[in-house]
Amino acid sequence: MGISQYIKEIGRGKDGARALTREQATDLFGQVIDRSVTELEVGAFCLSMRIKGETPEEMAGFLDATHARLQRIPDNGTTTVVLPSYNGARKLPVLTPLLGLLLAREGAAVIIHGTATEERRVSTESVLRALDQDIATTVPSIAPGELAYVPTEVMSPGLKNLLDVRRVVGLRNPAHSVVKLMNPCQGSAFIVASYTHPEYAVSMADTFALTGTHAMLLRGTEGEPVADARRTPQMEAFRQGQRHLLEPQQEGSLQKLPELPSECSAHATAAYIRAVMNNSLPVPSPVAIQVAHILREIGKS
Numbered sequence: 001m002g003i004s005q006y007i008k009e010i011g012r013g014k015d016g017a018r019a020l021t022r023e024q025a026t027d028l029f030g031q032v033i034d035r036s037v038t039e040l041e042v043g044a045f046c047l048s049m050r051i052k053g054e055t056p057e058e059m060a061g062f063l064d065a066t067h068a069r070l071q072r073i074p075d076n077g078t079t080t081v082v083l084p085s086y087n088g089a090r091k092l093p094v095l096t097p098l099l100g101l102l103l104a105r106e107g108a109a110v111i112i113h114g115t116a117t118e119e120r121r122v123s124t125e126s127v128l129r130a131l132d133q134d135i136a137t138t139v140p141s142i143a144p145g146e147l148a149y150v151p152t153e154v155m156s157p158g159l160k161n162l163l164d165v166r167r168v169v170g171l172r173n174p175a176h177s178v179v180k181l182m183n184p185c186q187g188s189a190f191i192v193a194s195y196t197h198p199e200y201a202v203s204m205a206d207t208f209a210l211t212g213t214h215a216m217l218l219r220g221t222e223g224e225p226v227a228d229a230r231r232t233p234q235m236e237a238f239r240q241g242q243r244h245l246l247e248p249q250q251e252g253s254l255q256k257l258p259e260l261p262s263e264c265s266a267h268a269t270a271a272y273i274r275a276v277m278n279n280s281l282p283v284p285s286p287v288a289i290q291v292a293h294i295l296r297e298i299g300k301s
Helices: 001-012 022-033 040-050 057-067 096-104 124-130 157-162 165-169 175-180 199-209 266-277 285-299
Strands: 081-084 109-114 149-150 189-194 215-218 237-241 244-248
Touching: 001 040, 001 189, 022 057, 022 157, 022 175, 040 165, 040 199, 057 175, 057 199, 081 096, 096 109, 096 124, 096 149, 096 266, 096 285, 109 244, 124 157, 124 266, 149 285, 157 165, 157 175, 175 189, 175 199, 189 199, 189 285, 199 237, 199 244, 215 285, 237 285, 244 285
Parallel strands: 081 109, 081 189, 109 149, 189 215
Antiparallel strands: 215 237, 237 244
């Protein structure tokens, strides 16, 4: 079936649009990230899905198409922690690199993947560069105790292209959800996924349950997969389609707030992370709690 037929189904507006089956969604998304359709068709797909919203079956199909095309991280015989980083920092320092480094220090294999989707935000990649961390140009092997940052385009140029559509039309599209849900590893992985709005918490949870993904879901810092350093969010785990509460949401802020940098620039954030890693400053309590939950979860894999 050509993409125009799919657009006729999903492009009838919020009330008139029809959901695709998982197989149809796989075919449609595969054509889009293969770039075998016109830019006009890609725009129609993005706007139609933005208005209609994705069902769990459609998201599962989009993930099927993505996984079939990814250049994936080789199996290292352990469970790799996956931190998708696509939101960056606007008001608060982006502490995804800190989360990754703390996990690696505890012996976990950690991959952070991402790309900048908004020019005005401070990206995880920029903070990692300020920390003198290497940025992968090919898909790396990751051993326990190591952290690697892999730009999206290294794993899937087509997916990066679809993410970049936002710069043209100004709206998110299904690729922004796919990258937070996908497993970029050939072997066992534990996905740490975050959301910004309650409706995404519902759709992401439903997709994890449907696909049987081993994952953590939380409302992260400005959409990043790291707990807000000022308060402990609710954290949930997904194992073989079953949902488990790991940590209830803390009401209000911590009694003693961490000494976060006064600005969220890459260099200020990197300096703060160095201070935490060399024990000059304490690990923020919510991040420490998150690290402990992740380590216990990967121990159950």
